Amino acid sequence: MKLSTATVLYPALYNCPTIVGGKELAPPWYESSSYTRQSRIMAESQSKGVVNVGTRKSPLALAQTQIVVDALKKNFPDHEFNIHSMTTTGDRDQNTALYNFGGKGLWTSQLEEKLVNKELDIVVHSLKDMPTVLPEGCVLGCVTSREDPRDTLVIKKELQDKHGWKTLADLPDGSIIGTSSVRRIAQLIRRYPTLKFKDHRGNIQTRLRKLEEDPDLTGIILAAAGLQRMDLGDRITQFLESDNGGILHAVGQGALGVECRADDEEVIRLLKTIENEQTALACEAERALMRALEGGCSVPIGVETKWVDDKLHMKATVVNLRGDHGVDSDITEPVKTHEEADKFGRKLANALVERGGGSILDEITRLRQVPETVK
Structure with missing residues (x-):
């Protein structure tokens, strides 16, 4: 979101064309072939404190985006936050079961394209829908307070x-x-x-x-x-939950993740003011576990994460699709930094693998298994 020094000091030069020999040449911003007209408009709007926010069009996605925007407006009342919604692949196809989709990013990839192309400054996601490995140049800017994850x-x-x-x-x-x-x-x-x-x-x-x-x-x-x-x-x-019904929730469930460009220091500064530290650390641990196990929407990995006396406690499970074999593990340790959260998640993932969780996931992937359902 930061503009060059020349742009800030000499806005007229930045916006005006150059006249040479009576002919109008393209303005300086157009010299870069990758710098589209849309990107110029975005840069100009950002210099005025405008942040373009991307989201899906579903009622829930819009409601969640409004939560984030309201929090940002409270901290930065002089900024303008414009919401831009779109229908993603996962929204358009309401008939195909999730486990029959190939790959990840059903609800995120198209929004991320607009983010990378500078058509958007931030994108609000349900964190459980975000792949654990983001596109090059994108980062998880913040994680807000978590709603009930169950x-x-x-x-x-x-x-x-x-x-x-x-x-x-x-x-x-x-x-x-x-x-x-x-x-x-x-x-x-x-x-x-x-x-x-x-x-x-x-x-x-x-x-x-x-x-x-x-x-x-x-x-x-x-x-x-x-x-x-x-x-x-x-x-x-x-x-x-584990003690009532016996079901562990999805990684990141109940939390909102706000994605932005890695080099957009100004946007990251804004986002960090609305981050909930405990939620961010807990979700980083969950995502590290998922990343280590290479799981996504189509893999049966469940977690349950709670803070107990300033220590993070996480249960995790991997179950085969027949439901006749599962592996469980849990750990409790102090976690104060994102590095410690990442290490925490990977440690629990290794424990699951050692107990047979890796074999369960390998079988699902190798045989391209899907659960048995009625029509």
């Missing part, structure tokens, strides 16, 4: 009223749960082998509507953070 069970209203069902343990054999997450499916099969699963995608409102309309579905699994941020927390029938 998964939840939402049971169809009709069945709640008729049978009084509230938890996974209440559900009869053969009940069908809607989710496209292999992490959720693998952990649920491990603990509730009589449940069945059906691919279930869409934004939160769409998923809740499908739950009530689809006669096959008994319930669905959704992140608590999304429901709470959309003021839909009253739909939750059970919070799921």
Whole structure:
């Protein structure tokens, strides 16, 4: 976001064309073939304290972006933060199960292209959607305060009223749960082998509507953070965690990550003022574990991270897609820096590998396994 000294001191020279022999030549900014007209406009807007914010178009993504923008506006009332939304690959295809998509970055890569091209200054993501390895030139500028990271069970209203069902343990054999997450499916099969699963995608409102309309579905699994941020927390029938339901959440779940360019010192300065240090360290440890295990949306890795007496405690699990074999481990250590968080996550990843987690992940990757679901 920083402009050159010449641009700041001589804005007229920067913006005006050069006249030679009666002909108008391109202004100085155009000398670089990679410096597009859009980039010039962006540079000019930034000099006036304008920050262009990228996000997906879903209601939840927009609500989360507004949280970040409001926090930045509070700290920098003289700046202008313009939100630019777009539909990503993951948004357009609502039918393909997540585990059938190739590669990563379904919700991030197109926004990152605009970031790299300087059409955007920052991009707000659900941190769980961000790949652990970012494009060259991009960094995780900050991580904001974390909402509840747990998964939840939402049971169809009709069945709640008729049978009084509230938890996974209440559900009869053969009940069908809607989710496209292999992490959720693998952990649920491990603990509730009589449940069945059906691919279930869409934004939160769409998923809740499908739950009530689809006669096959008994319930669905959704992140608590999304429901709470959309003021839909009253739909939750059970919070799921290691001691209740036996499900560990996704890496980064409940946290918002703000991505920016690595060389944009001014933007990074702005972002660091809204970072939550404990959330950032916990999520760095989770992402380090994921990075070491080379996992993504299609790999069944779950975590549960809490601060206990100024020490970080993390549980982690790797489960095969049949749910008949899983590996668990946990550690508790002081973590005060990002370097220590990275080391913490890698240490736990190594413990999982030594106990057989690496073999589980290798089998899934080698055989291109997908979970068994009903149509």
